[in-house]
Amino acid sequence: MATVGTEQGARRRRGTGARVLVAALLAAGLAAGCTVSQAPGDDGRGSPRQSSATPRETTPSEPESGPETSPVLAVKIDNAFPARPQTGLDAADVVYAEQVEGGLSRLLAVYATRFPESVGPVRSAREADLELLRQFDRPVLAFSGAQGKLLPLIDRAPLEAVTPESEPDAFVRRPGRFAPHNLYLRPDRLMKEPPGAASLTTGFHQGPAPAGGRTDDEVTVRFPAARFTFTWSGARDGWLVSMDGTPALTPEGERLAPPTVVVQHVGVRRSRFGDFLGNSTPYTETVGSGKATVLRGGQAYEARWSRPTAADGTSFTTGDGEEVNVAPGQVWVVYAKTP
Numbered sequence: 001m002a003t004v005g006t007e008q009g010a011r012r013r014r015g016t017g018a019r020v021l022v023a024a025l026l027a028a029g030l031a032a033g034c035t036v037s038q039a040p041g042d043d044g045r046g047s048p049r050q051s052s053a054t055p056r057e058t059t060p061s062e063p064e065s066g067p068e069t070s071p072v073l074a075v076k077i078d079n080a081f082p083a084r085p086q087t088g089l090d091a092a093d094v095v096y097a098e099q100v101e102g103g104l105s106r107l108l109a110v111y112a113t114r115f116p117e118s119v120g121p122v123r124s125a126r127e128a129d130l131e132l133l134r135q136f137d138r139p140v141l142a143f144s145g146a147q148g149k150l151l152p153l154i155d156r157a158p159l160e161a162v163t164p165e166s167e168p169d170a171f172v173r174r175p176g177r178f179a180p181h182n183l184y185l186r187p188d189r190l191m192k193e194p195p196g197a198a199s200l201t202t203g204f205h206q207g208p209a210p211a212g213g214r215t216d217d218e219v220t221v222r223f224p225a226a227r228f229t230f231t232w233s234g235a236r237d238g239w240l241v242s243m244d245g246t247p248a249l250t251p252e253g254e255r256l257a258p259p260t261v262v263v264q265h266v267g268v269r270r271s272r273f274g275d276f277l278g279n280s281t282p283y284t285e286t287v288g289s290g291k292a293t294v295l296r297g298g299q300a301y302e303a304r305w306s307r308p309t310a311a312d313g314t315s316f317t318t319g320d321g322e323e324v325n326v327a328p329g330q331v332w333v334v335y336a337k338t339p
Contacts, residue, residue: 142170
């Protein structure tokens with residue numbers, strides 16, 4: 001058993017009167033030191049945007065140069081206790097786990113090969129998400145809102161931002177849950193079909209495992225106020241996920257069990273932004289290099305990760321320079337703070 005500790009420590013611009021009015025409201029809010037919110041009961045990071053009821057194609061915007069591409073769908077997902085069990089996590093190709101305010105965790109799920117009927121609960125974006133998503137070609141990012149001062153960065157980022165205000169028909173409030181843990185995305189109302197595996201420009205490669213792994217049937221990654229435990233299951237051929245000591249389940253009661261888990265050691269610093277309570281938002285640095293542990297097949301493989309620029313995917317290699325492949329199926333990446 002291994003434990004990793006980290007205690008140390010929309011984009012759519014529309015030239016319309018409504019958009020101008022929104023900008024004025026945001027500017028007024030910033031001048032008063034406030035955050036504008038349109039999401040009832042959310043965490044104070046709602047971003048009002050113009051509504052559009054027209055379903056989009058799988059390519060909502062063309063890149064500034066190069067051929068037309070099909071973007072992945074990335075969804076920011078709540079991971080507070082009242083949000084569990086989450087919906088649609090088992091259908092994601094990649095799930096990223098990152099630290100947020102108060103040492104808690106939040107998830108970013110990326111969909112390319114299939115869409116679930118529903119995903120959520122959907123929550124707010126963070127500054128570090130913009131760097132993380134640069135590896136994809138203009139991804140669609142669905143989130144509930146963002147801190148007011150972060151909105152201009154989201155507008156300038158090479159992605160398509162989607163909120164309940166910009167695409168109201170794609171989001172629903174689920175009865176039986178209280179806000180802000182009740183907002184869900186309907187992917188089929190946003191994109192006609194999944195873009196396919198070719199859009200997963202993460203740098204991950206499927207293939208055989210390298211030599212030199214060690215047997216390890218359980219690994220725990222700790223944030224200051226959260227933890228993830230992955231326990232190998234030969235019967236499921238995957239790592240059973242537990243979050244904060246509780247099994248991570250689908251709404252149907254099945255354990256989440258990704259075949260590959262990557263524990264990636266990264267820098268975690270203070271962001272320029274904070275939440276409405278005055279807490280500083282951690283910024284997870286996903287560009288650079290460092291140590292990682294890749295878990296697959298009940299084995300742990302020590303590796304070096306490298307992502308030279310934000311536009312690159314992340315590669316994983318052994319000390320001898322051999323590529324560390326992932327197993328077919330879902331990959332979880334947990335960003336652990338470098339000691």
